[in-house]
Amino acid sequence: MIEVNILKSGVKRTLEVPKDMGLNLMELLKGEEYESIEGTCGGMALCATCHIKVKEAAPALSGPSGDELDMLETLPFIYKESRLACQIKLNENIRNLTVELVEN
């Protein structure tokens, strides 16, 4: 299992996730029914409705791909920590991951 910390309105919640289910962070957050995570396109980095901020992560977390950056570029506002949750795979590379939800 891996742990993912979720920050929402200043409150931190820790979720335990199996690392071998091929889940991505958008699917996890949607499953937990966070309303700001819509995941309209299903996880193809094509809609930017799972925009979040990565506050902390182990260096092994891969950076955003070109497609993800293209999609983030279409949003009215982004932050330097902005990512699309659907592009963060929850696998054994994930350690110390803390993400913050933003209004989408």
Next chain:
Amino acid sequence: MSIKIKTDIAIIGAGPVGLFAIFEAGLLKMRCHLIDYLPQAGGQLSEIYPKKPIYDIPGYPTVMAQELVDNLVHQAEPFNPGYTFGERIETLEKRAEKDFHLVTNLGTEIEASAVVIAGGLGCFEPRKPEVEGLTRFENGKGVNYMILDPEQYRGKKTIIAGGGDSALDWAIYLSELCSELTLVHRSESFRGTPDSVEKVMALADSGKISLHLNTNLSTVHGNGKLNGVTLLNTRSNEEVLVDTDYLVPLFGLSPKLGPMEGWGLNITKNAIEVNTDDYSTNIPGVWAIGDINTYKNKLKLILCGFHEAALMSHSVYQYIHPGVKYTMKYTTVNGISSF
């Protein structure tokens, strides 16, 4: 002058499931009129991932999303559907059984015997930048979030804000029509299609586009109608006031349930509760099919929506023609011209 449309079934949403409902209703000799807030048919397939392959449509090992939409539109053609695009149903009034009155945000009225909501995830509404007072200039007062009729901008001063392909493509197109075209983008560079980026840069060099990079929309000005926008350069912190007739922020779309929340439907977690016997809602005469509905073991799949469209159509037929016995006819036996 507002437009009035009469139909058997008003279908809210022109995504794949709404489109297939035309066919299923058509086999029962019921005519449909579809209304969608997007400017074209296809819902999220056309709007978000037209060039992505879909693998779980029975009979198609793989099909491009836009190809599926085109085929569904083609398949529905024999049943003469009507379409209203770029408008959103604001009010749904049940005046009596089999007598529904729907009105769009632009005043188009639709009278229908039954209503089918095939709204997917809801209306794709434009993302709005956080600029104070922006909403004052919506609805014809200068701020538009999508371009429906480019001719509207001919000879006018226009500011486009955004950095995606849609912003780039419209900037290129409108630079020919507008008297002045300003493109505002919050970053240093564009990440759109290289060809489009190159064109925009060339148009900026030749003075056809006034390009403002590292720039945000700061303040909107006008008395009743938009006449100017203050832009803030985030590097130099300098502000500049640009006179304009139109401001078009193009920051993509995000789905919202929208006005249907107030129609008296039972809604759970942004989806409409239905009876799985026929996908009817708590309001007699109103059905909900596809991703917009919810029930035990619901799967949000296009193929499930197609099944729901078939059962819904037979239920609507019974509602419109109570007591009339219908003998199931198969298209393989009869073709579709006899329906």
